[in-house]
Amino acid sequence: MTLFPPFTPLPFPYTPHISLSPSRSGVHGGGAAAAAATRDQSVYMAKLAEQAERYEEMVEFMEQVAAAAAAAAAEGEAELTAEERNLLSVAYKNVIGARRASWRIAELASICGGILRLLADRLIPSAAAAESKVFYLKMQGDYHRYLAEFQTGSDRKDAAEHTLAAYKAAQDIASTELPPTHPIRLGLSLNFSVFYYEILNSPDRACTLAKQAFDDAIAELDTLGEESYKDSTLIMQLLRDNLTLWTSDMQEDGADEIKETSKPEDEL
16 A cells, blocks of 8 residues: 555645745845745745745744744734635645655655644644644644655654544634634535544545535535635535545455555645
8 A cells, every 4th residue: 555645735725936045035124014024935945945846944934924824823813724724734835846756765754743843833823714724733634744744653653643633623723713614614524534544544424525625515505606606516525535535446356455547636
């Protein structure tokens, strides 16, 4: 069984643009206006870094944005916007993607540790909106899951327990605060079900979770707004694909391995 499923990034609505290093952002000054300008500049530079596929720099810029947002949230101002959250997710996902594919364990552990500290120390404590809380807790679960993919023994057990705790915390909020068709809630269910299947080797739980999420979303599909229709229906398709794959595999031979060409879709 291959440990690393292919990336299927969700096409969140942001406009990418090319790249300079974080030290050249060129924003100086003091006060709230300067802080806002620095944050906006860092977002812009992160987009340029993404366009140039310089994801390590994109991570640095988005860490600056996250730090600024956490400080602002502590003073009662706005936390990360949806665009900023998605840029942060894309940055780390691309940085870690190549390492997962080539199993560069030391780098994987370091990168996962970095984003997990950022989430635990800044982003999760400062999150006020339910959508933000679910997004960050899901992200926390994702990166603990990446650790569980390559760790062994007690380290793997600890990573799996942290993954489960983060996903469950996110699920508790999502189930009461977000509609079943919300793309973040659906993405959580998708990745949570993959965790059950691949890390905990529990196909029954994986299928139950995926089916429940799909059925709940289908029941309220007519309430889905135009702004999230594409994202939500894409994740619903991935949930259905995984269900088809998993149930077929269980019926055919009961094995817990899937061919590399038929890996479950996740990574939203």
